[in-house]
Amino acid sequence: MLDTLLEHITDSGSKMTRFTTMIRIYSERLKEDLDTESVQAIVEDILSESRVIRRSGQMLKKRIVLSTREIESLRKDLDKIREEADTDMLTGLKNRRFLARQFEQESERAIRDHTPLSLIIIDIDHFKRINDTHGHIVGDRVLKIAASMIRECVKGRDMVARFGGEEFVVLLPDTPLNGATILAEHICTYFKNMNWKRKDTGQTIGQVFISLGVSEYRPGESLDSLIHRADEALYLSKTNGRCRVTSEASLKESYATAQDLG
Template identity: 40%
Template sequence: MLKNLYPDSLEASGRYLRIILKELSELKLPYTPIAYSVWYEYASGRNPELHKEIEAARKKKDLINYQTILEWFKHYVSDRPLVVAKEQTRKAENLLNGMTSCLNEAGNRMGRQRDNLKARIEDLNNASNQSDIKNICRDIILETQRIIDGNTEVKKNVHKTISELDALTLELKKLREAAKTDMLTGLLNRRGFEDAMVKPIKEAQAKTTPLTLIIADLDRFKRINDNYGHITGDNVLKLLSRLLQKHIKGKDIAGRFGGEEFIMALPETKMDGGFALAEQIRTSLEKMKWQSKSSGKDIGTITISLGVAQFIPDENLNSLIARADKALYSAKEKGRNRTAIHNGKEVIFP
């Protein structure tokens, strides 16, 4: 995890690990990344709202199952990188404000010191005896040294602040990337996908390049979770994400839109190319043999339904997604395990 997201020592992390494994075992919860993330936030006390929620549930002896964990993750944990990013941004603002104050103070101090030097030089011009000249020269030397020392201190503070700001900038970049990434699959999440689509949409709106969108949804995914457990379900989602990454190329963008729904944008690709890719993904998945790692049971064939739409003039991302989603819905209605396209007027099955 990122240093500023979970800055615990190895010793503390090991202590939390022992607590988490013990409590997940007692609650008969699966050891998934999501369950671990939720319980880490709870055990470490870093997430007060989540801690309060879990403590209340345990006190009332409410049922805590994997669905509860998923809800807590979505509500309290999934946006944590954004929360930390905001905290880091405030810290950067405080550093800049501190440096500005330091420079202003240094400027005021140097102004006073300059006035003092001018006054002592004037005294030197008016001095009438050797003793006065000696004392004034000593004062000038001391004042000059104070200016040098002050400048050195300002320079050290500025360099320190710049170093801290550089570290914060790097950490903020990592946090923003984490906030746009789906923790389970490593693909872009919905927020990340929408951000990545700004440029392709602008290019498509300018009519400089075609753009095709594919929305895919696993068929009867709930049965997998119900029959083989959420760990197996999570593994299916991870393997599907790898399959999508294997098939996309170049400027293509893939993301997990939520649950068992995935989305792919294909810049510089027309409808026929998008349909061909969707079919490659569908048939590749259909041919795969699946087995539950935990039970060793054969899962059988897993299929997927897909909807494809190409960007049309005067459209935006939301309307393009809506048309692809409508095609997906029709594919589900027609028996699943198929690809439908929306040609701008209606849904058809090539």
Template identity: 40%
Template sequence: MTARVLVVDDIEANRRVMKAKLEARYYTVMLSHTGEHAISSAIHQQPDIILLDVMMPGMDGYEVCRQLKSNIATRHIPIVMLTALTDGDDRLRGLEAGADDFLSKPVDDFALFARLEALSRYNAVADELRTREAANPHTANFTEHEMSTLSKPASVLVVDQNNQEARRVAEALHKVGHEAETWIDAQKGGIKFKELDLIILALSGQRHDALKLCAQMRSLREARDFAIIVTCDEKDEQRAAEGLRIGASDVIQTPLDLQELQARVATQVRRKRYIQILRKRVDTGLELSVIDQLTGLYNRRYMLERLQLWMQRSSVDGKPVSVVAFDIDHFKTVNDVHGHEAGDLVLQEFSERLRTNIRPKDIACRPGGEEFLVIMPETPGDLAYIGAERIRHAIANEPFLVERKNEEIRVTVSAGVATHYGEDALLADLLHRADQALYKAKENGRNRIEKLAA
């Protein structure tokens, strides 16, 4: 995976060395020599990752970081701070300024590329989601609710066979409002991966292979969103870099500076939630694309998809699937006499009655106009007929109130039932048979249900 990296350093030799290193690994490199230049470059060229020197004359790295993270055009770009100092305070200042990660100078190649890869991976997911989301124009900015979830307390699991150390970490996270449990304590109650935001995984001094555990956790399906922070001592740094490669999101060196830990937990949780919000929005967007806007029923596209699926299942397990095609009688007259607005109200009220008179597993769709179709999975024709009769009654027995005009309209519906019994048949044939039955119902006087002999 490659990316466009903006390297910010006041010393020319440093920029040159970094550029050579990155280009050797096929990264595309942009260079800035001052903080001001870096900000303008980030806004206009939108790099994927920024490597930012801390010590610069004029605007220093912290200030650059703060400005980039408070600008809507650049705040999504991950920033790795390069610091000559290994001082904890220094790192803490950077994290408070919003930095996503740190590397000490001189930069160790292995750690550098592992981090760049981890960040590129994060970017790839975020980009993909942002792109899909952009297809839906209704959701341009985060809502207040979404913003507040970004900083909500997190649920954290601490995995360390040294339970005393694990408890110390959990305690430190409790202090800043998170829910934290140690692996050993949590196992008693069963671990709910779905609710976890973050795992802190000790690498050094463990009897198990923590990296293997990391990979396994990453591959859990329900767990695709949680972040993993690996902790390790100095001699395990190479393995930690390996951890970043296989799915850890961050590494912290032991002995743990608890303040740094708290700051990094906050960063990781924010990032994880950001992805979650985007993903949820994408899912909602998909939901919107299968729902008929006027009636809230499923649209034609979804209807065909689901029907295909149920017919395939039926071919495997032999359970019949029925469809009932509905058509409102004389709907054109409703529109002509009462107007299109009343027509829409009738369609909505009809849909509501349809929805409340089917079983939970039935799928009510509006393929178009005044046509409706209910898919009844695992249902033989005679049962589908009874279901359709119930719906017909619900429509015909109670006049429709067209609210704004305070008018009552008598509405009836005709329907045709067709059933797929697991034989080889095409979806189009099944729909055609339902239509034929519907046609027969119209011919035989409307306000009735017909079923073709199977």
């Protein structure tokens, strides 16, 4: 595509150079005492060459317009490929790859602007039981609906990603730990109040509960470190009966209590 356009530009440039040279030569000749036929021949040559230049210019213009359209089409294709590479195909959420890239941007911003950054990790309770009882098609549908429900609860630059399996992550710029914990409680309650039913058979699935862990970014730490603390809080939610939220602040209290008992 670009090679073809370059050929048209080069050809058009060559014709213009030839035309410019011809005009310069004829300008010198017209200073001479020429007869009428000679002058007429020069004028006809100039007019003929100018028509060639005009056609070449028109062709070049068409080629540029066509190339611009092709480039725009290629850009859209590349954007689509990039979007697909960053998207979990089942749920339509962003994937771990995009999460990692987004974390880099948001953590740099948090350090630069001295703003908080928090993370929620969410796990669907007893998801294997759903798959075993109702099949993987229903399980996939539960994941899609769960993704949609979580996404409904966030706003602005907040980002929801599927972390893997039945786990989701919410990255929360400009949000301290207590704000993230309040949002996590809201998401948990949203799931508690939802009754699930199979669309194809009308069979009631019952309630789908989630456990959540919350952590806040510490300047300079990695995404793995931030997720690890949220995951520890999530584990405590599971240990304490599931269907609940645990923040890393509660995690510290739990460790302190365990040490006191020890």
